[in-house]
Amino acid sequence: MPELTVHELTKNYGTHAALQEVSFTVRDGSFFTLLGPSGCGKSTTLASIAGLERPDHGRIAAGSMTFLDSDQGVYLTPEERNLGMVFQSYALWPHMTVAGNLELPLKLRRVSGSERARRIDRTLEQVGLGPFRDRYPHQLSGGQQQRVALARALVYSPDVLLLDEPLSNLDAKLREQARGWLKQLQQDVGITTIYVTHDQAEALTLSDQIAVMRRGRMLQVGSPEEIYERPTSPAVADFVGRCNFLAGTIDQLDERQATIALGAGTVRIALGDQRSDPSLIRGSRVTLGIRAERLRVVDHDHNGDNVLRAGLQQRLYSGSTYEYRLSYQDQTLVAEDTCVVDGPEVGLVIDPDTVSIFPGEPDRELLHPSTPDAASSSDQADRVEVAV
Numbered sequence: 001m002p003e004l005t006v007h008e009l010t011k012n013y014g015t016h017a018a019l020q021e022v023s024f025t026v027r028d029g030s031f032f033t034l035l036g037p038s039g040c041g042k043s044t045t046l047a048s049i050a051g052l053e054r055p056d057h058g059r060i061a062a063g064s065m066t067f068l069d070s071d072q073g074v075y076l077t078p079e080e081r082n083l084g085m086v087f088q089s090y091a092l093w094p095h096m097t098v099a100g101n102l103e104l105p106l107k108l109r110r111v112s113g114s115e116r117a118r119r120i121d122r123t124l125e126q127v128g129l130g131p132f133r134d135r136y137p138h139q140l141s142g143g144q145q146q147r148v149a150l151a152r153a154l155v156y157s158p159d160v161l162l163l164d165e166p167l168s169n170l171d172a173k174l175r176e177q178a179r180g181w182l183k184q185l186q187q188d189v190g191i192t193t194i195y196v197t198h199d200q201a202e203a204l205t206l207s208d209q210i211a212v213m214r215r216g217r218m219l220q221v222g223s224p225e226e227i228y229e230r231p232t233s234p235a236v237a238d239f240v241g242r243c244n245f246l247a248g249t250i251d252q253l254d255e256r257q258a259t260i261a262l263g264a265g266t267v268r269i270a271l272g273d274q275r276s277d278p279s280l281i282r283g284s285r286v287t288l289g290i291r292a293e294r295l296r297v298v299d300h301d302h303n304g305d306n307v308l309r310a311g312l313q314q315r316l317y318s319g320s321t322y323e324y325r326l327s328y329q330d331q332t333l334v335a336e337d338t339c340v341v342d343g344p345e346v347g348l349v350i351d352p353d354t355v356s357i358f359p360g361e362p363d364r365e366l367l368h369p370s371t372p373d374a375a376s377s378s379d380q381a382d383r384v385e386v387a388v
Contacts, residue, residue: 002063003028009058018044020216033195035203036213051078084153085162092137099133102155123155161193242292244333267306270352279359289356295335296349306350
């Protein structure tokens, strides 16, 4: 399977810039996810790779085959690219059986009858649908229909597999099960895969690499661990996981840590890889990003380092943890903890090794999105919105 490269992809719809110099590389045989809110450009990027959209500028290549090169005037049609694609709606032909759905793309490629039968049998076994070959789509569950769509995309041995939110139509329990099955299938087949989703859990559990997008731009590309543990901007920290943001000023600074003044309190933060950042100097304004599950809730009279005093607004039981909504100065924070703490005020213990520090003031527009690229209401239920 080839490595896929996208270089400086640009696409405009009138005055709207859908893609702005998008560049990334998908390693041979890896699972690469485009992650971001609605309107960020991830589906446009996928459609450009598939040939369903023609970018204004850029280059797309899979191995030695160039799909698009605007400078050289190269553009291959979708059928010339040998890519497999699964849409959100599955797009199965309802009048054809499972085997018939898989056979049609092979017929279009003029594959012989005996070879068609062999490939269909093999692919249906790979997705666990061998006994269902003679059923029609309406006789299958949603999860089974999803597997048929994947099988149809795999049956002609494409160079790259493109998946546009293929799990979004499944219920929560089945979706969770499908993640593990899909990842195992991708590893077994060994196919280079590009996956589009707005679901953080899907991206983190499925991917070898994640590209977080916003407003047609790449914000960060890295492994799931890098994206979650070491976000390079507040926008990435805000979208991936639940993150609180605090505005502060660097009071003291050395090679290992910084002491940040936060109005009513101070915290000491380990600098990690940022110790050489020239913008982090004494007196400079910074933004702290603190994951909800990394805030430890303690009694108000708890003494120790890195303890903030906050008002308790609400405590919600979610099964494995309690969700605390807390007031600190003029903003609301969210913490997740397994302990039960009562009182009008509580203490919040901050682990200095788990805090992200970003130069500059918090982005008010990011914390209160009102533009088309803001996440949908279902996305926002999994995010923390705070005012600072």
